[in-house]
Amino acid sequence: MPKSESIFKVTSLLTHHVLRCIYTFSEPDQAFSQGWCDGQFDPNSAEPCDPGMCQLPDCFCSKTGNDIPGNLITSQIPQMITLTFDGPVNHENWDVFTKHLFTPERKNPNGCNIKATFFISHQYTNYRHVQKLWNDGHEIAVNSITHRGPAEWWSKNATVEDWFDEMVGQANIINRFAKVRMEDFRGLRVPYLSVGWNRQFLMMQEFGFVYDASIVAPAIDPPYWPYTLDYKIPHMCTGTNQYCPTRSYAGSWEMVINPLINGDTSCTTLQYCPNKLVDKDVYDILVNNFKRHYLKNRAPFGIHLDSNWLRNTEYLNAFKKFLTEVMKLPDVYFVTYKQVIEWIKQPTDLLQIKRFKPWHCKNNTFDDIEYACHKPKTCKLTSKVLQHDKYMITCHGCPQSYPWIRNEFGLD
Template sequence: MVKQKSLTNDNTTKVEFNNSVQTIDKSICDDVNDTVIANGMHLRHTMLTLNSFRFTTQLLRSLLMGFILLTSLNTKQLAQSSNLFNRNTRPSIECLKNDRFYRDPNRPVHKIWTNIECSKYFLCLDGDVFEFKCSEGLLFDVVRQICDFKQNVDNCDITADDAVNFENFDLYTQILFSPNNRNPNGCPIKGTFFVSHQYTNYQFVQKLWNDGHEISVHSVTHRGPEIWWSKNATIEDWFDEMVGQANILNRFANIRMEDIRGMRVPFLRIGWNRQFLMMKEFGFVYDASMVAPFSNPPLWPYTLDFKMPHTCTGQNCPSRSYPGIWEIVINQLEVGDFTCGMIDSCPSQLNGDDVYRMLSHNFKRHYLSNRAPFGLYFHATWFNNNNYLEAFLRFMDDLQKLSDVYFVTQQQVIQWMRRPKITPHLNTFDPWGCKPRQWESPEVACSIPNTCKLRSRVLQQDRYLYTCNECPTQYPWIRNEFGLD
């Protein structure tokens, strides 16, 4: 709270902010008294008005400390905002004169998305750079110009779970999908990659596509909060996120549009009819986001021609029919007294043997009952636990000893359900085969990509884009997926 009190000599004024008292020249306060004190909590307006008055360095160190800081905090956060201001004198912080708070554009690459760096922000006034820091547990959102909880800030991401990049490419190509891992028909096993945009290396994505894996869409921003996808996203938002990412995959990984058939919603938050109207309009074949209640026997994928064969629990499911659109439903895994949709959302206290038993038990629930496809869904970071990786590879080895078990993509599941074949005929089932594909020259992934250092106007940060094509002018983003100037 800000309080003003004249002292006995009538030449100075005491300004109190969050129990910190500053004494400044009264003539300065007289200039801004009507603006600052009368406006009270109209803080953003106050900041702009204060900036137009003639201030001395003394006033910047007192009133500005309080009022500019408050523009980034809501009333609830204000109670915890003391001791957040610091005058920055480091010459490494660049002065950006844009009348907005910004992050240090030259922060170290190895710290660029850490919580500490994401909580800092700066403002340049008259050549002086002022440093601010959000309260504990909050990050700064450069777009909305406020401090907020981590899950609500989508422009300072600290995870790359849904991207294909240097951190996980070798895991995919040399371990999980090693050429030695093959289906009963002799073809290498395949998987589906739901790719989000940030941190993705599009040369790697193109290589995975060349190797026969399916590339599907997982949004451009992967933004938070989670509920935004199910409650707030408009049809236009769905087009921006999902069709936008399809355009990015087509432009920078050279993936044919007709090969981009499916999508998965961030956080598995179904987006009611708006999501499926977008899918119908664009031509997506399937969604793979819906977690069904646990059931024995498990559920098969289904189309949305008719009512869903399960209840909609905790989701904003579609209320209309969408003929021709498939839902590759997520059957939950059974882990003792718990159930979980994705492998990495299962209880974290499991050891390697527990994981192996969990995978084997749930596979048998499918294999020994109605043989509904057994979906294995995870983020690459789950395999950072070496015990989990060894358990998963052991489980894969078990399955490859069975002559009627195939590792296939989501699209290959749909292709079989449309034209089912009995096991003896699967060796000649073309959609599951591995005949060499004819590529156009630009569709073959390059050996050395272009490394594009690009400015993002939205994220206010330089980003790197790896592509076999020419570098765009700007970092691609929603409503500018081609990176045009």
């Protein structure tokens, strides 16, 4: 669970754990050009996977990165599909979520509604809608307050203090204005997938985030399973503006992104595939990559979307067709990242999966204030930083000013 901490503690952590390595070079740019403490140059880098020492439920790794947890046989395990959405939730995508994707008839084989993980950024978010998604059992995670650019700022320039302000700060905003409980925040995804080196993961471990969902692995067949960061990551760090962690972060999970293979090329997510796709192309990409998981090692199949991509009617219809087809299979489950981690910790075969408690339909009991309202407040707020008025929608009281970095509750 992310916890607010003194900025002085964060600064101390930065000095003790990180600067020792980077400032062996006189200039940061020089450090980047010479590896910037990557696995090859970092004298304190994590060791390669030791399966004998790395034991579930606290640690998971394999030498290739694509071994099945618990050494189960492929045909004995459920195929997990993870739908993830990055960015704001608001009137522009609400109908897509509620009227097209997460409708009552879409259920997993155990009878529970399908679920997704939403990585929420602050600007333009309707916090009433976030609260309703949480009430309905979807996972709410963090995608930063500012979503600032350029992309390389996150990987090269963001300090541990910046990571704290952006990610713990956004958890605080969601907690205050959507009432999502702090203990329900498990993970984060970095804007632009610009992984932030050891500084990001140091902040995560210190402040209670369980997983990151930003590292893009090379496209391989069979694909990678998620892993913990007790040991060195099992693949090259090849994504644009990605500086993967080099140290050991025991118990922290990486919900690795397996790229989509599209003919002779690959794309990180559907929105980065060629923009001249037609509906048949989208459907074929989804089906072919699903089979690469389903027929091989059944690593979780991630479909990662910016919800604006689904505003294209052709794409949306192709995506819905794919959902309808795969949901006919008796061993396919649409689950959250939190549920994936619970399964890996306790590998459960198909004969037992309907009795697997972390995937049960939960009739969560909420306090009255935790239920999403029918008539939220629309707050018109000033912002000294942004220098113009901003609007924010919440079921709860309007703050004095627009919440922002180091002013998450809008108190000044």
